[in-house]
Amino acid sequence: MEHTHRSGGATAPAPDSVDVVPRRDDGRLVGSDRVLAVLKILARFPDGAGLDELTRAIGSPKPTVHRALSSLCRAGLADRDARGHYLLGDEFLRMAFFHHEARPEHLRVRPVLESLAARFGEAAHYAVLDVAGSGMPGREVVYRAKVEPPRGAVRLTSTVGGRNPAHSTAVGKLLLAYRLDSEDAVRAWVRSAPLEARTARTVTAADELHRELERTRWRGYALDDQENEFGVNCVAVPVHVTSATVPSGAVSVSALAYRTPLSALVDAVDEIRAGLGGLVGLGGGR
Incomplete structure (x- = not known):
């Protein structure tokens, strides 16, 4: 995650x-x-x-x-x-608080995140892709909302407004998959700045990232298998608020690997999608 x-x-x-x-x-x-x-x-x-x-x-x-x-x-x-x-x-x-509270997606996604955090006992996030201003997708994701589980001594330090690299996070790969839809586009994006290896599992080569984004588009969800931080994994699904084809953001469940293995999150993808029923236009896999 x-x-x-x-x-x-x-x-x-x-x-x-x-x-x-x-x-x-x-x-x-x-x-x-x-x-x-x-x-x-x-x-x-x-x-x-x-x-x-x-x-x-x-x-x-x-x-x-x-x-x-x-x-x-x-x-x-x-x-x-x-x-x-x-x-x-x-x-x-x-x-800052006035602007954040006034965002419609924040108000609509909060109950969904609360439900997911309670169901899995792990943190749930809503994130968007940063605006690059160069015609290319942003390099980072920005967390717009977060809900921690009701119980648990060990928690994630992610914060609303915080950022992480797009290529190493589930929410980032999910959002990039719909914006970098060809190998040439991925290579151009990677050339603009090196991809940091956050862990030994982080994808840093353009061809590997292209294949990962293709898999993400095909299945309709993205994974972070301890790629952004060792010991933390994540699954993310798209949310379409402003467009029927390109996700405006992504909802994720982020878990400590020893507590909730990635396989458990993958098995629950359909349940996570169902939990987004209150949001307009949930995107799914093919």
């Missing part, structure tokens, strides 16, 4: 220095890109972070990061607490 699992609710690890928005050819962030980069980095520190820590994370000069933080604070998108740490502001959270 899709995310690391662990017990308890420890906070997310501090991020390394990464590019969170496109940079100029010389590597510098300028103007609004700088402010957006700081905002995205800030979201990775749920308990807040100091100026020095944020400067190291984003890899820009301290005065530059400070000016961006000041702009975000004036807009209410960031706040500074009594420790002098910066964190996301209440205005940002208000906008």
Whole structure:
């Protein structure tokens, strides 16, 4: 499946220095890109972070990061607490939650996920493919909704709004299967960026991915056999909300392999599909 699992609710690890928005050819962030980069980095520190820590994370000069933080604070998108740490502001959270709750698919899919989580005792997700903006399908999936099982000490750390590579997840392969419908299309997509080997089982070659997407289209569901993370497997089925031919998203059941083997999820695919009866236009296999 899709995310690391662990017990308890420890906070997310501090991020390394990464590019969170496109940079100029010389590597510098300028103007609004700088402010957006700081905002995205800030979201990775749920308990807040100091100026020095944020400067190291984003890899820009301290005065530059400070000016961006000041702009975000004036807009209410960031706040500074009594420790002098910066964190996301209440205005940002208000906008994010309002937008999320207003999405119609979130409201419609939640009862389905609750039913699946209770039935299997595992996490259920609804995810969509990220928008690439280049004419090609996105490289990542974004989780729009998640429901944990009522009981269980070990849980997945996936979060609403979180992302994972499309090629190594069941939801991602399901959605790619309907957008990369030829070997040439798969090869062009793979050439645009290398495919990360998340585990020893991850498919990273174009010809292998093409065959996997063909199998996914034929059977009407996708599998993640510990390909995104060792010890976690997943099955995903398509949901058609905006198109009768191309899924708008996918619903998945994600399980710890020692607790629910992949074969049990495969045997229950028809039951998972039946549980989607409340959603418009469930896609099936051939």
